[in-house]
Amino acid sequence: MRYRATCLTPLLVGDGRRLSPIDYMVWRDQVNVLDQTRIFRLLAKGPRLEGYLAQLRKAEKLDFSAWGGFAQNFADRRIPFEHPSSSAHWNRERGEHLFIPTFAAGPAGPYLPGSALKGAIRTGIVAARLNPGALRDVAGRMQSDRPPRRPAEPVEEQVLGNPGQSRMKAVGISDSLPVSFDAMRVYLIRVAALVARGGRLELGWKQSPRGTADGRRPEESTPYFAEMAAPGTVFEGRWEEDPFFSQPDILRALNWREAPGAARMFEACNQHAAGLLAAHRSYAEQAGLEQLAAALGELESRLGAIGRNGQACLLQMGLGAGFLSKVASLDTGAESYRQILQRVPLYSRAASTGLPFPKTRKVVFLEGRPATLPGWVLLEAG
Secondary structure, three states, rough: OEEEEEOOOOOOOEEEEEEOOOOOOOOOOOOOEHHHHHHHHOOOOOHHHHHHHHHHHHOOOOOOOHHHHHHHHHHHEEEOOOOOHHHHHHOOOOOHOOEEEOEEEEEEEEOOOOOHHHHHHHHHHHHHOOOOOOOHHHHHHOOOOOOOOOOOOOHHHHHHHHHHHHHHHHHHOOOOOOOOHHHEEEEEEEEEEEEEEEEEEEEEEEOOOOEEEEEOOOOHHHOOOEEEEEEEEEEEEEEOHHHHHOOOHHHHHHHOOOOOHHHHHHHHHHHHHHHHHHHHHHHHHOHHHHHHHHHHHHHHHHHHHOOOOOOOEEEEOOOOOOHHHHOOOOOOOHHHHHHHHHHHHHHHHHHOOOOOOOOEEEEEEOOOOOEOOOOOEEEOOO
């Protein structure tokens, strides 16, 4: 079998690498990734190498007036901005915010790691089969003086089985075939947040390094840039269902009713996607982000068109997908959920404010406007 993953919104599944502002130059509304090896070889033949190295050591960005010719003649890759207006935002920003995370890629081009797909599917399965009392059990374990490092691990094993007999073993998902670098764009991302003003919730935009959401307009917030696959990009790879796990004796030994397959997995993922989209759309409407709410409505229509045919599902993954895409329970307002969050140092402060959790979303700007959420993919297998 093969799978086909189509990007519905900009997607970044990275490998941990980032372009620093001295690894590239912005010229003609595109990021020109410098081939530093060629540059060093060229400058080593003359007196300019020391000056270039001195600027690399001290500069936030390379001085275009002095070294701009490298962007024209020594670019290893040229990644266009999604919109020309991004260049102006880039020019105004400090270097510390101009590190650009890049898409996972090999010598032949960018590819979608199979582990990213399998992780998103795993979350959807756990979400669909989660026992309503599971959160109360986890909250109870978190109240001890020494909370466990993985308090939800027993819940996950109850749904999927322990690592030795996990239902995910029945399916193998390969890394995708590489696609052309031409499918990549550099997108502008800003962080929207709900803030309390005058006794009501309003939209704010987060500023770094203060971490506050005082900006009332997007332009007052800190922009971030990321290399992402453009909507419409298609990644294809192998989807394998091991027949070993379909044998009656093996099913009995594992205490499974049936072997997991694409149809069951996709049904579970679509249930999770429906909950995610509803939560995101409610947030967008509350924040007054009309274009974002409309985009989420279109995704809901796409999900409805898929129906229950068992051949496709919607997933959210990668950079900016956020907290909700990685958790099985979306009812963050439940008392047991709040108890869990308050015992986790990373979330305790946000959970104690009484504001909706999570109160932020990473929003991708299209044509200079807050337009969509990143990471939505249509996955098909057959």
